[in-house]
Amino acid sequence: MAEGLFRKALGQREGWLVRSAGVSASVGSKESRETAKVLRDRGADLSDFRSQQVNEALILEADAVFAMTEGHLYALEDEFPDYSDRFYLLGDFVDDESFDGDVPDPIGMGARAYEEVARVLESAFPGILCFLEAGESGAEK
Numbered sequence: 001m002a003e004g005l006f007r008k009a010l011g012q013r014e015g016w017l018v019r020s021a022g023v024s025a026s027v028g029s030k031e032s033r034e035t036a037k038v039l040r041d042r043g044a045d046l047s048d049f050r051s052q053q054v055n056e057a058l059i060l061e062a063d064a065v066f067a068m069t070e071g072h073l074y075a076l077e078d079e080f081p082d083y084s085d086r087f088y089l090l091g092d093f094v095d096d097e098s099f100d101g102d103v104p105d106p107i108g109m110g111a112r113a114y115e116e117v118a119r120v121l122e123s124a125f126p127g128i129l130c131f132l133e134a135g136e137s138g139a140e141k
Contacts, residue, residue, distance in 0.1 A: 001031070001114070002068070002090070002103075002121050004039045004046040009125040017061070021054040023075040028052075034106065034114040042118065059083045064132060066090040066124075068103040093127035094120060 003020035010016050029051040031039070039046055052058075059065060059080055065087050067073035077084045091101035103120050106113035 001035045001038060001046075001117060002066075003049065004031070004035075004044040005042065005118060005121050006125060006128075008042065008044040009122070009129065019058060019061075021052045021058055023054055023072050023079075025051040025053050032107070034111055037111070038114045038118045056080060059086065062086055064088055066093075066128065068105075070102060090121070090124050090128070093124040093131065095123050095127060099123075
């Protein structure tokens, strides 16, 4: 969901590559039915998406990697310590003081949970875009 919504948030910006991967993803899966609906309702698409595990090659291509939870962030730092300067918690960019830092996992929680995740992601994207455009990640887009 984050990949599709972030691509939409980029709008007309060119030269950006957006990929997603999981720390414990089932490789090759399509987006869930609920995710597809949330994306469709927002004019975003991931129909060609297939899940993948995070790996060193993906991290090497990345200027920044945004983890959905602190647990994911710790897993990235533990498995790829040489690249920890590229890892960020997505929740740190959410513009909502009541947000606790972890993007909730909507799997099995129904349509409302997927909508909430989309709201959280969309709240974080303006801050992430400013961060990346300012070059705070230490690299080019």
